[in-house]
Amino acid sequence: MATKQVTPTDEFVKGLWRDNPVFVQVLGMCPALAVSNTAMNALAMGLATTFVLLMSGLSVSLLRNFIPREARIVSFICIIATFVTSVDYLIMAISLELHRALGAFIALIVVNCLILGRAEAFASKNRPGRALLDGLGMGIGFTLALLFIGVVREILGSGSIFGFAVLPDTFQTWTVMVLPSGGFFAMALWLLIVNRLKQRETEAAKQTKRALS
Amino acid sequence: MNAPETQPQTSAWSIYRAIVGIGVFCALVIVIVFQSTADRIRQNQERFLAAAISEVLPASKSTIAVTLSDGGRLAATTETLALPVFLAYDEDSRLVGAVLAAEGMGYQDNIRVLYSYSFDKNAIVGFKILDSKETPGLGDRVEIEPHFIANFEALDVRLNSNGDKLDHEIMTVKQGEKTEPWQVDGITGATITSEAIGNLLNESAKAWIPVLERDAMSIEVTPGGGQ
Numbered sequence: 001m002a003t004k005q006v007t008p009t010d011e012f013v014k015g016l017w018r019d020n021p022v023f024v025q026v027l028g029m030c031p032a033l034a035v036s037n038t039a040m041n042a043l044a045m046g047l048a049t050t051f052v053l054l055m056s057g058l059s060v061s062l063l064r065n066f067i068p069r070e071a072r073i074v075s076f077i078c079i080i081a082t083f084v085t086s087v088d089y090l091i092m093a094i095s096l097e098l099h100r101a102l103g104a105f106i107a108l109i110v111v112n113c114l115i116l117g118r119a120e121a122f123a124s125k126n127r128p129g130r131a132l133l134d135g136l137g138m139g140i141g142f143t144l145a146l147l148f149i150g151v152v153r154e155i156l157g158s159g160s161i162f163g164f165a166v167l168p169d170t171f172q173t174w175t176v177m178v179l180p181s182g183g184f185f186a187m188a189l190w191l192l193i194v195n196r197l198k199q200r201e202t203e204a205a206k207q208t209k210r211a212l213s
Numbered sequence: 214m215n216a217p218e219t220q221p222q223t224s225a226w227s228i229y230r231a232i233v234g235i236g237v238f239c240a241l242v243i244v245i246v247f248q249s250t251a252d253r254i255r256q257n258q259e260r261f262l263a264a265a266i267s268e269v270l271p272a273s274k275s276t277i278a279v280t281l282s283d284g285g286r287l288a289a290t291t292e293t294l295a296l297p298v299f300l301a302y303d304e305d306s307r308l309v310g311a312v313l314a315a316e317g318m319g320y321q322d323n324i325r326v327l328y329s330y331s332f333d334k335n336a337i338v339g340f341k342i343l344d345s346k347e348t349p350g351l352g353d354r355v356e357i358e359p360h361f362i363a364n365f366e367a368l369d370v371r372l373n374s375n376g377d378k379l380d381h382e383i384m385t386v387k388q389g390e391k392t393e394p395w396q397v398d399g400i401t402g403a404t405i406t407s408e409a410i411g412n413l414l415n416e417s418a419k420a421w422i423p424v425l426e427r428d429a430m431s432i433e434v435t436p437g438g439g440q
Contacts (some may be wrong), residue, residue: 059238071231079235089250105303
């Protein structure tokens with residue numbers, strides 16, 4: 001089995017680039033497009049999702065021998081919903097302002113297919129330590145991707161980053177970038193860049209292979 | 214490889230066990246988190262409300278929560294209401310205004326707001342949105358759009374000569390078409406939300422301002438009460 005040779009570091013790093021949840025697996029599009037209108041919202045959403053990924057990954061991995069195959073989806077959803085509810089209360093306890101800024105999207109973490117996807121594809125088949133690393137890597141990859149989209153949208157749509165103005169007042173802001181459709185534009189831009197880089201990577205790998213043989 | 218098909222059928226018992234077990238586990242986690250954060254959340258909410266009151270009515274130094282008694286008169290209350298109404302006093306226990314919470318249906322969900330009423334100016338003089346789930350980038354601009362916020366620096370809600378009704382109902386008009394002091398200048402692109410705010414203020418003002426004008430002066434000020 002190939003997984004035997006995978007080191008713990010690989011489990012962590014793969015979520016950042018090779019299997020980035022947003023740019024490569026194209027999972028969790030709803031929050032990635034909806035809550036990335038400012039860099040701050042993107043960061044908060046990413047961190048909340050990371051927490052849920054970590055906790056649900058750990059729980060699913062610990063309970064993996066207890067959950068029969070037939071009842072796995074209902075069990076995973078139940079566990080994920082529990083941690084989303086917890087995150088909701090925790091954010092309310094930390095800051096009501098942040099809770100207001102994220103609005104309805106916290107509850108929607110439940111239906112983020114990234115979390116169910118990792119529970120099903122990884123955590124239910126691996127030991128808790130690996131599931132935690134995988135969750136952390138995927139979570140950080142998700143957060144970074146959201147942040148990338150958020151930064152582009154905030155600069156073009158509001159002329160600022162994290163609320164600090166970075167462009168001169170004479171800059172005509174592109175309101176469309178703050179609206180939902182702007183999420184698709186920013187997403188397309190990043191997908192274009194990421195896919196181009198990936199393509200060059202595979203071409204380079206092919207060439208070295210040919211040179212070696 | 215058809216590994217799953219060669220596996221023996223899972224017994225119903227183990228499925229029940231897993232589902233019930235996970236249900237109990239999840240319930241436990243939620244109860245623990247709820248119990249351990251409840252105090253913090255309540256404190257946050259109290260602090261948030263106190264900060265919101267002094268934001269909409271900076272002159273306020275202490276407040277008394279009031280409600281309608283059975284006889285339809287205004288009376289002090291110690292209950293925590295969903296939509297509280299406060300009378301606000303300055304250092305010398307002089308009445309400086311009233312702070313009211315109001316609620317109404319927006320585009321997505323209920324919008325909760327807090328506004329202040331000045332007895333001297335017969336106008337709404339402060340406004341803050343407590344809770345809204347309006348569309349980001351569209352409806353939620355009611356919280357940041359300067360011309361919309363400027364509506365509530367002095368929104369006329371004077372009573373008619375009988376003192377039982379508003380002289381003019383609060384109305385939301387299209388952006389840039391505000392001509393009268395009781396009109397709310399709306400936001401293009403947030404039409405439904407800005408109309409919802411006009412309506413909910415109108416409903417609340419219609420119900421409360423005649424009562425406040427009639428009874429507010431007769432409420433006993435207890436020293437040290439309120440926030």
